[in-house]
Amino acid sequence: MLFQVEMDVNVPIGFDQDEFNRLKTAEKKLSQDLQEKGVWRHIWRVVGQYANVSIFDVEDNAELHDVLMGLPLYPFMDVRVTALCRHPSSIRDNDR
Numbered sequence: 001m002l003f004q005v006e007m008d009v010n011v012p013i014g015f016d017q018d019e020f021n022r023l024k025t026a027e028k029k030l031s032q033d034l035q036e037k038g039v040w041r042h043i044w045r046v047v048g049q050y051a052n053v054s055i056f057d058v059e060d061n062a063e064l065h066d067v068l069m070g071l072p073l074y075p076f077m078d079v080r081v082t083a084l085c086r087h088p089s090s091i092r093d094n095d096r
């Protein structure tokens with residue numbers, strides 16, 4: 001199942017910078033592991049914002065929920081999820 005996930009990151013003023021950098025490093029590692037596995041299909045930066053638009057490919061809603069809850073930066077995120085399905089005009093076989 002494919003989902004578009006929009007993530008806005010909001011760092012509280014005064015939050016410890018070293019701790020935040022540690023969380024960002026962990027987030028990058030997990031994101032890249034999930035990209036290698038094909039779970040996190042795409043990630044784009046939203047220009048001018050500390051935000052991304054991503055595409056996830058997971059078995060079901062519960063898997064997406066667990067992935068998002070497990071993100072190191074999740075406590076700092078506003079997350080919006082949109083379910084996607086194959087467009088009848090798509091030429092990509094792996095869009096489903």
Ligand SMILES: O=C(O)CC1=CCC(=O)O1
Nearest residue numbers: 009027028031050051052
């Ligand atoms: O910087 C972001 O948009 C948050 C994030 C998601 C994966 C990652 O490495 O950073």
